[in-house]
Amino acid sequence: MSFIRLEPRGQASKTMVYVTPLLAVALTLLSGFILFLAMGFDPLKALYSFFVAPVTSVRGVGELVVKATPLVLCAVGLAIGFRANVWNIGAEGQLTLGAITGGGLALAFYGEGGWWLLPMMVVGGAVGGAVWAAVPAFLRLRFNASEILTSLMLNYVALLLLNYLVHGPFRDPDGFAFPESRLFEADATLPVLWAGTRVHLGALFALLAVAGGWLLIARTFIGFQIKVIGLTPAAAGYAGFDQKRIVWLTLLLSGALAGIAGMGEVAGPIGQVTAGISPGYGYTAIIVAFLGRLHPVGILLAALLMALSFIGGEAAQIAMGLPKAITGVFQGMLLFFLLASDVLIRYRVRFGARRAAA
Amino acid sequence: MPSHAETSPTDAPPPRLELRGITKRFPGCLANDHVDLVLQPGEIHALLGENGAGKSTLVKMIYGVLHPDSGSMLWQGVETVVPDPAGARRLGIGMVFQHFSLFDTLTVTENIALGLDGAGPMDQLADRIRTVSERYGLALDPGRHVFHLSVGERQRVEIVRCLLQDPKLLIMDEPTSVLTPQEAAKLFETLRVLAAEGCTILYISHKLEEIRALCSRATVLRAGKVVGAADPRQETARSLAEMMMGAELSIPERPPQGAAGAARLSVRHLSTTSDNPFATNLKDVSFEVRAGEILGIAGVAGNGQAELMAALSGEALLADAGSVVIEGVSAGQMGPRARRGLGLAFVPEERLGRGAVPELSLSENALLSGYAREPLVRGGMVHFARARAYAETIIRGFNVVAHGHRAEARSLSGGNLQKFIIGREILQKPKLLVVGQPTWGVDAGAAAAIHKALIDLARSGAAVLVISQDLDELFVLSDRISVLFHGRLSDSRPTHETTVERIGLLMGGLFGTPPDEDGEITRAV
Structure with missing residues (x-):
């Protein structure tokens, strides 16, 4: 008999469901403290430069919103699927496709755009993401293929497609053969909402997705069926x-939302189609969805936190010379502690073998 | 503490098992409250009580699955702690559970070896199985695969597994709920032989007639406390039920059926094929249920009931749309939602996990099927206030004991959840109600209420189809009875023209026998 056993608890505490994400954040900070200490940095200074310094300026807060925007859009869609046991792991690929179709429209109508171009790009991005997500949906329903694997594999296909396009058809004719498209014109660029920052119209889409997602989950009959x-x-x-x-x-909904997120990146902060449009938003969104307890409002908060880990990681690289991997380390620790505390809400740990038979 | 005439003087052998002041508390509920129980060697002792009275908790503590919070347990006069089921088996305590834990694709011997501590070589084990099964009249072929076995034979596997360990105390939880009357009669013979050899049997059942025929003593639990002891042979089923409930039992009367109305459900030459090798295909099943009547379909589980239920509910679509006709409309290719639209309501056998979502509140569970015929959804949005009101109506109308509409379905006892589900379906004013196992594992009070509701529904003009393994229930409810065996359905017979024995024989597969030549087979009791 093993020495450590997990015994199911009678009933999971409702409060703990909301406390554990906070607990996970606290444990992540504590582990980060120890990690920095072990690496020979001043831990308090490092944590400050990671988690506080980036948001002490208007520009920093703006960047936080910019990074949180695609995370919220992807995670709300994923969470609705996860609630129905539909495990879409392909938000990254759907985001990429949205960037390709949305960005492709911007390039196709280069120089001949109008007010209609941006709405068309939004729809185009949504359709691109949805089409990419339709593949795993079809394969699951027709051949009973796990959407976890198919959607994940399509991420790599999408990335290769993007690479091909920016090296070929999408490449800026005046760009000295750099793998980048032309910069979008004003007609194809999402307007900035907050002067002095890069916060763009996509942030409003993200808030709409939160509201709409909540409405769908909590009030509609479709949400009840899910x-x-x-x-x-x-x-x-x-x-x-x-x-x-x-x-x-x-799947179509989460694909469309991820597609809009991808379109928002190329038509927003990036302003062109490049080979590196996402630092893994689609994957991070999975963490965001769970950290937010699959609830749209929780997702909004979780996305801000994960966005902080992106910009904090960048800031810490610059300020302290920390390695780039630090972002991934913090995101990984957060997910680890969240899952671990989830296990502990449902089970209690018992040490030692069972009492011997009498 | 109840007085027992048999309380032994100090020099007599100690009781096989004595429980003193056993208390077990779960969050929010006192499952056992200072329970005392004395089991003598060689007696068949009934443990009675309604659902939630604490019977399963008590036997789980005896078998070491749970541990008491306080109180002591004396095994043959020596204070003992049972650490786990393996420890219980070492002491000589065996238990046959209501739900079997057998692997379909393994043989009898392999299954028994899996559940046996120190099974030894397979061929020796097979010999021992043969010896034991012959000795106790439990015919069993050790080499057969379990998926070939009938439910009764599967139960024998479980019993033989216990007997191989020479138990001194055998606990049986609802052993006859899956057996035909003839199989039950055979089981009782075995149990009597065992008891005569000195083995103590602790017997849990809701079938009070069985208890009266089999047991010499009974301990009655109510709300976790021992409320009485009785000699079941001196009691009536009714007095035992009232002792369990602590209230008077009203047994529903079935008023004579009026003129049968139009056919609300016609099943015509329904055959199914399944990819699942363990499924039972239906073969050319035909029957009708008319307005105002209750048709009962008897049969041992696994003879096609699940397939018939799925074919009727719309969970399985049929190749021939005309093989299921509801209210004159060919419905074979309609899904559950469309069939509900035609007037079908449906109570599945599996209450928690099909008929209700365990984690959801009663108001959400009211919505689960209520959306189809009640105005609970408007423009794609759920009307939560109406769903709550509907749940409250069900709770009031069917005396569901629950903490209001917010209570989770899994927090209800089996009987109360079933009352809720049946209420949810009946209040939708169905033209046709299909019910699987309406009172399986439900206590006498709730069962009587459910039976009354079904009879009232039929007499108000609906057609009711009851698929059940419980013959007593079918004889209370049905106007006509058919039997399902190996996917075939016998012709129906008016209930008053047939007997439990005759139906029992049909359940065992004696379809070919002309009905009037059925021999005089004594009933299970």
């Missing part, structure tokens, strides 16, 4: 909820 399918598929079958429809709906 909940039942996620909790008890047999009961959904009994009630007559169409599970295929929900798989399509959640």
Whole structure:
């Protein structure tokens, strides 16, 4: 018999469900403290430069919002799917496709745009992401292929497609063969909402996604069906909820939102199509979705936190000369502590073998 | 503490098992409150109580699955702590659970070896299985695969597994709920032989007639406390039920059926094929249920009930749309939602996990099927106030004991959850109600309420189809009875023209026998 055992607790505490994300953040900070100490940095100074200094200026807060925007858009869509046991891991690829289709429209109408171009790019980005997400939906429903694997694999396909395009058809004819497109014209660029920062219209889309996501989850009958399918598929079958429809709906929706996020990046802070449009927003969004307890408002907060880890990582590289991997380390620790405390809400740890038979 | 005439003087052998002041508390509920229980060698002792009275908690503590918070347990006069089920087996305590834990694709011997501490070589084990099964009249072929076995045979595997360890105390939890009357009669013979050899049997069942026939003593639990002891042979089923409930039992009367109305459900030549090798295909099943009547379908589980339920509910679509006709509309290719639109309501056998979502509140569970015929959804948005009101109506109308509409479905006892589900379906004023196992594992009070609700529904003009393994229930409820065996359905017979024995034989597969030549088979009791 093993020495450490997990015993199920009778009932998971409701408060703990909300306390554990905070606990995970606290443990991440503590581990970061120890990590910096071990690396020979002044831990308080390092943590300050990582988590506080970046948001002491208006520009810094703006950057936080800029990074949080694609995270929120992707994570809200993912969370709705996760609630229905639809495990879309492909937000990164869907985001990339949105950037390709949205950006492609900007390039196609270069020099002949108008007020209509930007709305068309939004729709184009959404369609691009949705089409990319439709592939795993089709494969799951037709061949029972796990969408976890198919959506993940399509991320790499999307990235290669982007690389091909920026080296070929999308390349700026006057760009000295750099793998970058032309800079978008004003007609194809999302307007800045907050002067002095790069916060763009996409932030408003993200807030709309939070509100819409909440409405869908909490108030609509579709949201109720998603909940039942996620909790008890047999009961959904009994009630007559169409599970295929929900798989399509959640994958197309999360693909469309990720696509809008990708379009927002190329038409927003980046302003052109390049090979590096995302530092892994689509993957980080998975952490954001869980950290936010699959709830849109929780996702908004979690996205701001994860955005901070992106810009904090950059700031710490500059200020302290920390390695680039530090961002990933902090994101990984956060997810690890969150999952670990989730286990501990549901189970208690018992040490030592069971009492010997009498 | 109840007085026992048999309380032994100091020089007599000690009781096999004595529980003193056993208390077990779960968060928010006192499952066992100072329970005393004395089991003598060689007696068949019934443990009675409604759902949630604390029976399972108590036997789980005896078997070492749970541990008491306080109180002591004396095994043959010696104070003992049972650390886990393996420890219980070493002491000589065996338990046959209501739900079997067998692997379909393994043989009888392999299954038994898996659950046996120190099983030894397989061929020796097979010999021992053969010896034990012959000795106790439990015919069993050690080499057969479990998926070939009937439910009764599967139970024998579990019993033989216990008997191989020479138990001194055998705990049986609802052993006959899956058996035909003839199989049950056989089981009782085995149990009597065992008891005569000195083995103590602790018997849990809701079937009070069985208890009266089999047990010499009964301990009654209510709300975690021992509220009485009785000699079941001196009691009636009714007095035992009332002792359990602490209230008077009203048994529903089935008023004579009026003229049968139009067919609300017609099943015509329904056959199914399944990819699942363990499924039972339906073969040319035809029947009708008319307005105002209750048709009962008897049969041992695994003879096609699940497939029939799925074909009727719309969870499985049929190749031939005309093989299921609801209210004159060919519905074979309609999903559950469309069939509900035609007037079908449906109570699945599996309450928690199909009929209700365990983690959701009662108002959300009211919405689960209520959306189809109640105005709970408007323009794609859930009308939560109406769902709450609907849940409250169900809770009031069907006396569901729950902490209001916010209570999670899993917090309800089996009987109360079933009352809620049946209420949810009946209040939708269905034209046709299909019910699987309406009172499986439900206590007498709730069962009587459910039976009354079904009879009232039929008499108000709906057609009701009840699929059940419980013959007593079918004889209370049904106007006509058919039997499902190996996917085939027998012709129906009016209930008053048939007997439990005859239906029991059909459940065992004796379809070919002309009905009037059925021999005189004594009933299970």
